[in-house]
Amino acid sequence: MRRTYKNSDNVMVLNDLRIEHDGESAQIDHLIVYTYGFIVVESKSIRGEVKVNEYGEWTRSYKGQWSGMPSPIKQAELQFKLLKQYLCDNTEKVIGKFLGMQQGMGMRCYDVFCAISSDAIIDRSAAPRDIADKLVKSEFITDALDKKMNFIKFFNLAAKIADTRPTFNQDELQHICQFLLGNTQQCQNYSVNEKPAAWPAPTPMTATPETTSFAPVEPAEQRVSPTISAVAKPSDAVAAQCKHCGNCSTLSPQSGRYGYYVQCGKCGGNTPLKRPCPECNSQNTKVSKLKSVFRLNCAECSTITKLNLNSR
Template identity: 75%
Template sequence: MILKDKTQTSSASVKLDAGIKQEHDVAFYLRRAYKNSDQVMVLNDLRIEHDGESAQIDHLIVYTYGFIVVESKSIRGEVKVNEYGEWTRSYKGQWSGMPSPIKQAELQLKLLKQYLCANTEKVIGKFLGIQQGLGARCYDVFCAISSDAIIDRSNAPKDIADKLVKSEFIADALDKKMNFKKFYNVVGKIYDTRPTFSQQELSHICQFLLGNTPQIESDSVNEAHAAWPSPGNTSSTTEPLPVVVPAAVNNTWDSTVSAAQPLHINSITAQCKHCGDCSALSPQSGRYGYYVQCGKCGGNTPLKRPCQVCKSQNTKVSKSRLLYQLVCQGCRNTADVFKVQKG
């Protein structure tokens, strides 16, 4: 069951855009696998705070036997993990070190466990007058890597290699780890000594996690549940997940101007988010609104982006003949984002 979906967000960085898309891809596979499950609860983009520390968890799985943190990692090119668990990655033929996303997920999981154990009475109740514990439950992590990455696990320690999967295999890895016994596997159930959560306890746990820490949400009106296109779908009739491309804007906002007075930025340069070209773009419309298609690489780039004045995500793209404009629903700023050139 999907209790907190991945919020549609965007950024002003190509690198961050790739990370956002990777999180959406993983959320898509999790939703496909568990949206109708009563034993598996999925919370995307979950923020927790405890003892002066905070963590933003990409994907948290709360299931009958415990908790699994899934860290999404966007990697183009090749990634290697050596025998010491150290990570390196290639980008345009250049190799460099990178922080271990497995270690990052483990730190998030540790904070989650401390947070839950410190609030046991609020999270789950008593059984036969005895307070149940959370420390002995199952706690695991996985790292979901971009599907187009090349992963070299040949020298990686087994415990790390087993936690490193590509996005499309994340549900398979989770199913294996959660290891639900089939209803006919009586022997397996008898010898399964893992403490379990009841359906009511699962509900209480998720309500506690969602209700006790303010969740950072986008104010975008495009947030949708169970309606994202599948990863890699870039047909001309279905627009990819909205992202923001770098824009050439030299205007500044005078904070003394009333927000009730519409402002106008002459133009925001549209460019292909895949190859960076600005000269071979053609306007299109799809399921998620207006976008431009690159005549050089064929990639699609949404015209929708945050307001350049107040940074609000609550914007809309409107068309008037040959001109496409971005209108902020907050400060009412209007900016030209694309104009069809005649001839």
């Protein structure tokens, strides 16, 4: 999935995503967020043979011994039920309004797949059709996803007119992913695929040499020159603050695909360090790091603002 969708503007992949809502929680192996909706992919590493009978019941063999196993499809469907409820209950936080009307989440496409190890033997001959179609070997998963997402070619005007599926634009896709990743504390080992179909992965920061500063990878439309003007103007320090709980004192710096951010030690939420310039309010900024000091560099007015991560 990383290789297939890393250059896609319409598909984002979130791995090992944790959702908490209404006293329930779900750990989703892979969530595809795309123009028309969402797809949960439950991955199973299984050696040997897997059978699904006409009742949708699963059995597997291990060293010649057969035993029953929980249905990964049912597991994915329960995860999706919680995810859909979570999104629908937070619609106003996830997507905005169109022509003054609040858009909905309920009519989007919601689907599930189970990806089984490529070296497993799958017997789906007796399985119900709706289950058999969702059971895919891992090397064919992107083919199944492409077929399900069904992106219509730009030149097929008739098909586009007949397609009534509500859509997310690119900004909404980004905001949905940010909402899902930022509102629940994630496991430290989750990862996401490369930009632009990506979102920050909470990997620990590593020290950089004194003579260099790390320039975060950014989309082409946000990329600015890595060189700071010689007439750059210093500005007063700005305190970083958790956007979820307002905490300022226990923020842990992290780095991801889209640059630097902080993880709150109080609520566990993630907050990007990139922000508008405090001098000219330009969005054309980037964050750099030299030793333990973080700076916000503005490409419009050349202001350099120190970011204070532990203000009390």
